[in-house]
Amino acid sequence: MTDACFIAPALVPLGQLLRLDGPEGRHAAKVRRVRVGESVLVIDGMGHAVRGSVEAVGAESADVRVAELLSEPVRAHRWVAVQALAKGGRDELAVEALTELGVDEVVAWGASRSVVRWQGKVDKGLAKWAATAREAAKQARRFSVPRVSYATTAQVCERLASAARAVLLYEAATDWLDAQFEVPAGDVVFVIGPEGGIAPDELQAFIDAGAAVKRIASQILRTSTAGVVALAQLQLLAGDKK
Numbered sequence: 001m002t003d004a005c006f007i008a009p010a011l012v013p014l015g016q017l018l019r020l021d022g023p024e025g026r027h028a029a030k031v032r033r034v035r036v037g038e039s040v041l042v043i044d045g046m047g048h049a050v051r052g053s054v055e056a057v058g059a060e061s062a063d064v065r066v067a068e069l070l071s072e073p074v075r076a077h078r079w080v081a082v083q084a085l086a087k088g089g090r091d092e093l094a095v096e097a098l099t100e101l102g103v104d105e106v107v108a109w110g111a112s113r114s115v116v117r118w119q120g121k122v123d124k125g126l127a128k129w130a131a132t133a134r135e136a137a138k139q140a141r142r143f144s145v146p147r148v149s150y151a152t153t154a155q156v157c158e159r160l161a162s163a164a165r166a167v168l169l170y171e172a173a174t175d176w177l178d179a180q181f182e183v184p185a186g187d188v189v190f191v192i193g194p195e196g197g198i199a200p201d202e203l204q205a206f207i208d209a210g211a212a213v214k215r216i217a218s219q220i221l222r223t224s225t226a227g228v229v230a231l232a233q234l235q236l237l238a239g240d241k242k
Contacts, residue, residue, distance in 0.1 A: 003041040003051065004032045005138040007145070011042065011050050011066075018042060018050065018064045025061035034062055045137065045145035047072045072143045076185040077238050078104045080163070081227045082156050084111040084194035085118060085125075090224035092132050094192065095148070097228045099136035102235065105147040106133065109156055113196035122150050153202055156191065160209040163189040168206045169230050170198065173215040177230065181214070183238035190234065192227040 006024045020028050020042070028034050034054050042064060043049040051068040081103050083094050095106050108129060110118055118125045129148040137145040151159065160166035164186025167177070170193070191198075191206060198206075207213060216230050234240075 002141070003039050004028070004034060005041045005043065005141055007045055007134065007138060008042050009044065011044050011048060011069075014066055014069055016066055017055065018052065018066055019061060020064065021061045025058070028062040029057055029060055040064055041141060043137070043141075043143045043145075045134070045143075047144045049143045070143065075240060077183065077235075077240055078187045079231060079234070080105045080107065080159065080187055080189040081231065082107045082109050082151065082159065082189060082191040083227060084109050084192055084223055085114040085116040086194055086223045087115045090195070090222060091116070092128065093224040094227050095129050095132045095146075096136045097224070098231060099133045099142070099146050100140040101228055101231050102142070102240075103146050103231060104144070105149065107156065107159065108148065108150045109191070110150075110152065111194045111196075112153070112199045112202060114194040115196070118150070126150060153205060157205050157209040159187075159189050160191070160206060160211045163187045163210075165189070166206075166209065166211040167191070167230070167234070168198075168203070168211040168213045169193065169216055169226050170203065170213045171215065171220050173213045175212070175214055177214040177216050177233050177237070179237065181212070181237055183234055188234060188238070190227065190230050192223055192230070195223050 012018045049070040050066045052064040052066040056063040133146045164184045165188045167190040
């Protein structure tokens with residue numbers, strides 16, 4: 001059975017006791033109902049983790065004796081998905097799946113054709129995305145939790161211009177994301193538009209910022225799945241197997 005996974009803000013050295021309390025402690029004690037002697041994984045969300053056995057369980061806490069120190073390998077690429085806001089929770093589905101696949105950052109983008117708007121509630125929207133990424137990282141047993149941020153179209157252009165490689169997913173593109181596409185080390189930023197499509201002015205702005213306009217499927221993919229397909233293809237092209 002796979003070890004239950006929890007998040008702690010700070011880990012402790014080998015052999016010491018790590019206390020899970022607060023929301024994670026309640027989850028361990030009341031939801032997962034961990035037992036004394038059970039092996040669990042605890043991540044810090046920043047690339048490190050410990051594995052150990054539960055020594056004590058309280059009403060809303062659990063103590064873990066650290067038996068193993070773990071860390072994620074350093075990768076040559078940093079994957080950044082610019083995800084357009086979408087209705088029906090499809091953008092949160094995208095955040096979840098992208099996290100499971102290994103994205104490093106998800107940028108919420110209020111595209112001109114996005115039905116959902118975050119005016120006056122960016123903090124609330126980012127909090128929901130961050131919670132989704134956090135839970136998805138635990139589910140995937142990732143040691144790092146992706147960063148979430150928000151950007152206007154102008155700010156997306158800045159991210160594209162400064163990236164090692166920038167890609168715009170576009171269903172009408174004539175060029176495919178194929179084996180000839182090089183993915184250099186560094187930040188790889190890819191843009192996923194809303195289900196209403198990317199507006200012509202946004203398309204031109206992203207091209208001017210240096211984005212390669214690419215097609216990733218014969219069919220029209222939903223905004224909740226397009227980024228996942230693109231990330232998988234980019235990771236394959238980059239030889240990123242971690």
